[in-house]
Amino acid sequence: QKEVEQNSGPLSVPEGAIASLNCTYSDRGSQSFFWYRQYSGKSPELIMSIYSNGDKEDGRFTAQLNKASQYVSLLIRDSQPSDSATYLCAGVNYGGSQGNLIFGKGTKLSVKP
Amino acid sequence: DAGVTQSPTHLIKTRGQQVTLRCSPKSGHDTVSWYQQALGQGPQFIFQYYEEEERQRGNFPDRFSGHQFPNYSSELNVNALLLGDSALYLCASSLGGGGLYEQYFGPGTRLTVT
Numbered sequence: 001q002k003e004v005e006q007n008s009g010p011l012s013v014p015e016g017a018i019a020s021l022n023c024t025y026s027d028r029g030s031q032s033f034f035w036y037r038q039y040s041g042k043s044p045e046l047i048m049s050i051y052s053n054g055d056k057e058d059g060r061f062t063a064q065l066n067k068a069s070q071y072v073s074l075l076i077r078d079s080q081p082s083d084s085a086t087y088l089c090a091g092v093n094y095g096g097s098q099g100n101l102i103f104g105k106g107t108k109l110s111v112k113p
Numbered sequence: 114d115a116g117v118t119q120s121p122t123h124l125i126k127t128r129g130q131q132v133t134l135r136c137s138p139k140s141g142h143d144t145v146s147w148y149q150q151a152l153g154q155g156p157q158f159i160f161q162y163y164e165e166e167e168r169q170r171g172n173f174p175d176r177f178s179g180h181q182f183p184n185y186s187s188e189l190n191v192n193a194l195l196l197g198d199s200a201l202y203l204c205a206s207s208l209g210g211g212g213l214y215e216q217y218f219g220p221g222t223r224l225t226v227t
Contacts, residue, residue: 004155032214034214034215034216036218042220042221043201043203043218043219043220043221044156044203044218045218046215046216046217046218049215088155088156090155092214093158099169099214100146100158100161100169100171101146101148101156101158101205101214101216102158103155103156103157104155105153105154105155106154106155
């Protein structure tokens with residue numbers, strides 16, 4: 001059973017701090033990972049994708065992938081109250097013509113003003 | 114650039130009834146995947162359609178079926194509804210033929226079964 005594990009939180013950080021969200025996965029064959037942000041009552045929004053070992057930066061977000069440790073993380077710098085949401089980590093389950101996403105349960109982030 | 118659209122937004126059904134949910138993919142995308150998200154859980158994969166065929170299926174019973182039309186839009190049908198089918202149903206679109214697997218979600222349909 002391929003799984004993606006996340007700490008459900010809640011993770012609380014003060015405004016302006018760095019929020020660190022972590023995710024581990026069981027499938028060593030996984031190559032592609034994604035972070036989605038989901039506000040309460042809304043659908044997931046893709047914020048980062050990462051396909052190779054190392055760091056990928058996009059604005060205040062940095063995704064990190066360590067395939068040897070089967071570990072993915074998301075750093076949010078200068079956290080804002082508007083970043084308060086549930087963050088979902090997803091890996092690709094290959095099969096068929098496309099592959100589907102396997103999600104963790106999400107980590108709820110709260111940024112306090 | 115039109116994003117993924119879904120209809121209806123909300124739906125209330127009774128146990129045993131049947132429901133059809135609809136999805137139009139993002140412009141330029143040809144692959145549609147459906148997910149079920151229960152409260153407090155991550156989305157669970159139901160199935161994926163590409164070139165009007167079901168290409169992959171998750172661990173869902175045959176009560177869940179779907180279809181993809183020539184214009185790439187898709188339907189999800191659920192028969193003999195159970196209370197446990199109450200959830201947010203998400204449609205995600207992507208570009209087929211292999212590649213980056215980036216999937217973009219629609220706003221979802223909130224289904225309540227009473």
